[in-house]
Amino acid sequence: xxxxxxxxxxxxxxxxxxxxxxxxxxxxxxxxxxxxxxxxxxxxxxxxxxxxxxxxxxxxxxxxxxxxxxxxxxxxxxxxxxxxxxxxxxxxxxxxxxxxxxxxxxxxxxxxxxxxxxxxxx
Amino acid sequence: xxxxxxxxxxxxxxxxxxxxxxxxxxxxxxxxxxxxxxxxxxxxxxxxxxxxxxxxxxxxxxxxxxxxxxxxxxxxxxxxxxxxxxxxxxxxxxxxxxxxxxxxxxxxxxxxxxxxxxxxxxxxxxxxxxxxxxxxxxxxxxxxxxxxxxxxxxxxxxxxxxxxxxxxxxxxxxxxxxxxxxxxxxxxxxxxxxxxxxxxxxxxxxxxxxxxxxxxxxxxxxxxxxxxxxx
Numbered sequence: 001x002x003x004x005x006x007x008x009x010x011x012x013x014x015x016x017x018x019x020x021x022x023x024x025x026x027x028x029x030x031x032x033x034x035x036x037x038x039x040x041x042x043x044x045x046x047x048x049x050x051x052x053x054x055x056x057x058x059x060x061x062x063x064x065x066x067x068x069x070x071x072x073x074x075x076x077x078x079x080x081x082x083x084x085x086x087x088x089x090x091x092x093x094x095x096x097x098x099x100x101x102x103x104x105x106x107x108x109x110x111x112x113x114x115x116x117x118x119x120x121x122x
Numbered sequence: 123x124x125x126x127x128x129x130x131x132x133x134x135x136x137x138x139x140x141x142x143x144x145x146x147x148x149x150x151x152x153x154x155x156x157x158x159x160x161x162x163x164x165x166x167x168x169x170x171x172x173x174x175x176x177x178x179x180x181x182x183x184x185x186x187x188x189x190x191x192x193x194x195x196x197x198x199x200x201x202x203x204x205x206x207x208x209x210x211x212x213x214x215x216x217x218x219x220x221x222x223x224x225x226x227x228x229x230x231x232x233x234x235x236x237x238x239x240x241x242x243x244x245x246x247x248x249x250x251x252x253x254x255x256x257x258x259x260x261x262x263x264x265x266x267x268x269x270x271x272x273x274x275x276x277x278x279x280x281x282x283x284x285x286x287x288x289x290x291x292x293x294x295x296x297x298x299x300x301x302x303x304x305x306x307x308x309x310x311x312x313x314x315x316x317x318x319x320x321x322x323x324x325x326x327x328x329x330x331x332x333x334x335x336x337x338x339x340x341x342x343x344x345x346x347x348x349x350x351x352x353x
Contacts, residue, residue, distance in 0.1 A: 008194040015197070027261030029196040030342040036200035044204070051201055059198030062191065066313065067159040068141040069192050070256045072185055074164035074278055075171070076271025079178040084272070090241035094232035094249050095276050099283040100291065101231050102253065102310040106224040107297045110306060113216035114299070 004058020011036040127176060133184030140166040153321070155285045158314060160256075160278055196257040203335035209328055217305060221333070224309045225340045228253035232276075248272035250345050252280045255312040258338040266349045277312065284311025285318040300326040308333030 015032030144163035232249045248268030251259035256277045263273035300323045307315035308330030320327030
């Protein structure tokens with residue numbers, strides 16, 4: 001698992017370095033994610049399709065931890081202060097109405113695009 | 123005791139305790155969307171901080187190294203994405219078109235609705251990432267100058283809005299193919315939607331993870347560029 005962490009940290013470090021050198025407007029860890037994805041694709045094409053055991057375990061552990069890692073930043077919503085009071089209507093409308101509209105639009109578009117192809121398992 | 127409450131040890135203990143309680147409530151309720159550990163855990167932390175009269179920003183500083191783990195956790199998302207590669211090839215065209223359209227639509231609809239109801243520029247910047255998974259949303263929001271807490275709140279509530287409406291909605295739209303069902307839920311409602319999709323079927327879950335990773339990657343690329351062009 002520590003070998004997996006080493007891979008993840010190295011990719012993130014490389015991503016942070018690329019971001020600074022190239023002055024990209026993308027976060028370093030997102031670049032790190034792309035780097036790791038490309039590495040896995042290259043490795044898959046040359047040697048072995050399977051994800052290395054350590055990396056598989058390490059990434060699994062971190063992804064399982066996500067709900068906990070997100071709690072503290074989410075708690076911040078309760079501490080936005082009086083300055084945010086007039087922002088709530090827009091905020092609520094965007095996350096509720098916006099999300100429902102997005103699902104309707106995507107569902108209809110994808111249904112139209114896949115018409116005629118064979119149906120997936122129900 | 124008062125000094126002890128301002129140490130990382132106290133902050134971490136509080137966080138872990140809140141997580142355990144939240145997990146317990148979530149499992150006991152049969153995984154009710156409103157009790158998702160990120161939501162209920164956040165409420166518990168807020169209540170505890172208010173009760174103990176602690177400063178949120180000081181607490182946030184104390185548990186800084188937990189937030190550090192969000193970086194490698196984001197990198198780790200490359201692993202499930204890589205595992206979905208064969209699934210993607212099969213429906214690549216329609217999925218990519220829907221991805222470009224849907225990720226843009228999610229962003230634009232949120233911006234228009236919030237702007238129309240009088241949100242400030244800072245709030246608007248924090249809403250652009252509402253449909254992508256939180257670790258990516260946090261880093262992108264920091265990059266473009268939004269408010270992290272608002273961004274995380276919008277991501278979580280978007281997830282809740284998605285999973286509580288999709289069954290009813292797609293029944294009306296006559297969309298029953300699990301691949302379509304999962305992809306749309308993962309696209310609009312990221313990780314929370316993905317875990318709901320796995321409850322429907324493994325196929326729905328796989329397509330939701332795929333949409334989660336692709337939407338995250340696309341939005342992370344597109345939002346900072348769009349902001350740097352327009353701002």
